[in-house]
Amino acid sequence: MTKSQENIRVRFAPSPTGEPHLGAMRTALFNWLFAKHHNGKFILRIEDTDQTRKQEGSLENIIKGLEWMGLDWDEGPKKGGEYGPYTQSERKHLYSNAAKTLLDNGHAYLCDRTPEELKLMRETQKREGKPPGYDGFSRNRKLEELEKSRKEGRPIVTRLKVPKNGNRKFTDSIRGEINFDLSTIDDFVILKADGMPTYHLANVVDDHLMQISHVLRGEEWISSTPKHILLYEFLGFTPPNYVHLSLLLGKDKTKLSKRHGATSILEYKNSGFLPEALNNYLTLLGWYPGENQEILSKNEIIKKFNLKGLNDSPAIFDQEKLTWMNGVYIRQSSTEFLTKIFHEELEKKLPNTVKRPVNKGILKKIVPLVKDRLKTTNDLIEYVDFFFLPPTQTDHTIIQKGVSKEETIKILEKTILMFNKQEIHQNFVTENIEKYLRNLIGTFELKTRQSLGTIRSAVTGKDVAPPLFDTLSILGLEECRKRIKNSLEVLNKQN
RNA sequence: GCCCCGUUGGUGUAGUGGCCUAACACGCUGCCCUUUCAAGGCAGAGAUCACGAGUUCGAAUCUCGUACGGGGUACCA
Numbered sequence A: 001m002t003k004s005q006e007n008i009r010v011r012f013a014p015s016p017t018g019e020p021h022l023g024a025m026r027t028a029l030f031n032w033l034f035a036k037h038h039n040g041k042f043i044l045r046i047e048d049t050d051q052t053r054k055q056e057g058s059l060e061n062i063i064k065g066l067e068w069m070g071l072d073w074d075e076g077p078k079k080g081g082e083y084g085p086y087t088q089s090e091r092k093h094l095y096s097n098a099a100k101t102l103l104d105n106g107h108a109y110l111c112d113r114t115p116e117e118l119k120l121m122r123e124t125q126k127r128e129g130k131p132p133g134y135d136g137f138s139r140n141r142k143l144e145e146l147e148k149s150r151k152e153g154r155p156i157v158t159r160l161k162v163p164k165n166g167n168r169k170f171t172d173s174i175r176g177e178i179n180f181d182l183s184t185i186d187d188f189v190i191l192k193a194d195g196m197p198t199y200h201l202a203n204v205v206d207d208h209l210m211q212i213s214h215v216l217r218g219e220e221w222i223s224s225t226p227k228h229i230l231l232y233e234f235l236g237f238t239p240p241n242y243v244h245l246s247l248l249l250g251k252d253k254t255k256l257s258k259r260h261g262a263t264s265i266l267e268y269k270n271s272g273f274l275p276e277a278l279n280n281y282l283t284l285l286g287w288y289p290g291e292n293q294e295i296l297s298k299n300e301i302i303k304k305f306n307l308k309g310l311n312d313s314p315a316i317f318d319q320e321k322l323t324w325m326n327g328v329y330i331r332q333s334s335t336e337f338l339t340k341i342f343h344e345e346l347e348k349k350l351p352n353t354v355k356r357p358v359n360k361g362i363l364k365k366i367v368p369l370v371k372d373r374l375k376t377t378n379d380l381i382e383y384v385d386f387f388f389l390p391p392t393q394t395d396h397t398i399i400q401k402g403v404s405k406e407e408t409i410k411i412l413e414k415t416i417l418m419f420n421k422q423e424i425h426q427n428f429v430t431e432n433i434e435k436y437l438r439n440l441i442g443t444f445e446l447k448t449r450q451s452l453g454t455i456r457s458a459v460t461g462k463d464v465a466p467p468l469f470d471t472l473s474i475l476g477l478e479e480c481r482k483r484i485k486n487s488l489e490v491l492n493k494q495n
Numbered sequence B: 001g002c003c004c005c006g007u008u009g010g011u012g013u014a015g016u017g018g019c020c021u022a023a024c025a026c027g028c029u030g031c032c033c034u035u036u037c038a039a040g041g042c043a044g045a046g047a048u049c050a051c052g053a054g055u056u057c058g059a060a061u062c063u064c065g066u067a068c069g070g071g072g073u074a075c076c077a
Helices: A022-037 A057-067 A092-104 A116-129 A145-151 A199-209 A219-235 A265-270 A274-285 A296-303 A319-332 A337-350 A360-370 A376-390 A403-420 A420-427 A430-441 A448-460 A468-475 A477-493
Strands: A008-014 A041-044 A107-110 A157-160 A165-170 A175-181 A187-190 A214-218 A241-245
Touching: A008 A022, A022 A041, A022 A165, A022 A241, A022 A265, A022 A274, A022 A296, A022 A376, A041 A296, A057 A265, A057 A274, A092 A107, A092 A157, A092 A165, A092 A187, A092 A199, A092 A219, A157 A214, A157 A219, A165 A219, A165 A430, A175 A219, A187 A199, A199 A219, A214 A219, A219 A241, A265 A274, A265 A376, A274 A296, A274 A319, A337 A360, A360 A376, A360 A468, A376 A468, A403 A420, A403 A430, A403 A448, A403 A477, A420 A430, A420 A477, A430 A468, A448 A468, A448 A477
Parallel strands: A008 A041, A214 A241
Antiparallel strands: A107 A157, A157 A187, A165 A175
């Protein structure tokens, strides 16, 4: 028996042991989408039952990651809710109560074997070719004996008494019915020696108390699910619906990890990816919208999201496609928005010699010129720094392929002369500049690309830059003249 | 070892018994556009649907087996 579909309540339950990982964020995303689609609730719960693995700043980063991705939670840390607290270390009594119930109704027992003893046991089992697992040492020992052991200072854990025979099956929304033989499951620990619950106990107690209707979690949990089913059964609870998401893999088809490059969502934030693009890309990894369209807004995805579109095989994270998609999102963005984020980027990356705040008026004019050319905002600086900082020139940076030094000097001198014409002087705008410049270079015995390339490099110091005529107009007549003169000086000096 | 999940071009996916001589997107190649770089347009290469057997008039699609990949087998989550 499972819960009804009426009140959709899902949760994302990270443990604060590291960075907000791409795979985890995708799980969060799917949970969030499912909740939004059904007008349900998305709950954030912190699973910090392993005190030894806790990492400083991890929780903050996870929250930062979720906020950046726009995955807002209805209940959880910073937000509260009627099922709180939402941090497991603050709910200890609930788990020990559950363990007590299990102890009382005979479904659990205490055990005083130390981790060292257990490790030795497993090694022996392996050596003898037996399947490793708890051997049931304390299963039938008297309670008084264990309590005495506790008084003597030995560490005591609580284990679930897993039936030796039979099987448990459950229905996974993606994979269908999955069956496990109970003989393959040992008497696992539910309450650790430090009084903290293990994941198994904690997630069952919390999902029940928080009335979670659907558990969307990674595929790595499939094997543990029969343990959870058992716990629900012995505690008299009704299990939620299970949806085990396929894993995210790296290029070599192993679980995505640091070896594959950036795995923290925050690294993508810092590399100039837009959260909308990452969201869009991530949803497409293991989910099909029902049609070929791939560029989908968050609202469209919410509207279309359903469990049926979920895929059962693991997906390899392809950064190239993400990068392409990010470019699509940049191109789609408004000038106002891009001006804002580009401004932040330039404030950060332009050298100190550039006066702050960075000129927003100019930036706004630059945006339409570069938005088609960028894949990430990280690429921005290379394209536009010369607008704010005159280039340092040498012969090498000015002279174009197939053009002699003499020709280069001639082109630049004539360009300056042309700039002196009144018609240009008074109306230094793109169309006008183009008209006169094209006229001028028509008199040279060079290809258009060579002539214009020469002017480009003289002004920008680059081979790759935004469209020339617009660039000149944005820089303004005086600045252009100054830069060309400077280039001429460089060329003449080294002669 | 044992248990569980998976397997369609390099990648993500579509496909649920005949419309599949397998579709779409990224990437790749070529051409066009063009002042550079992008963007855009057009064309193309790339998959014996992991393999084998079976069911069927007919299978990428159903069944079984094998191989390979992944996950689990903790007082980690």
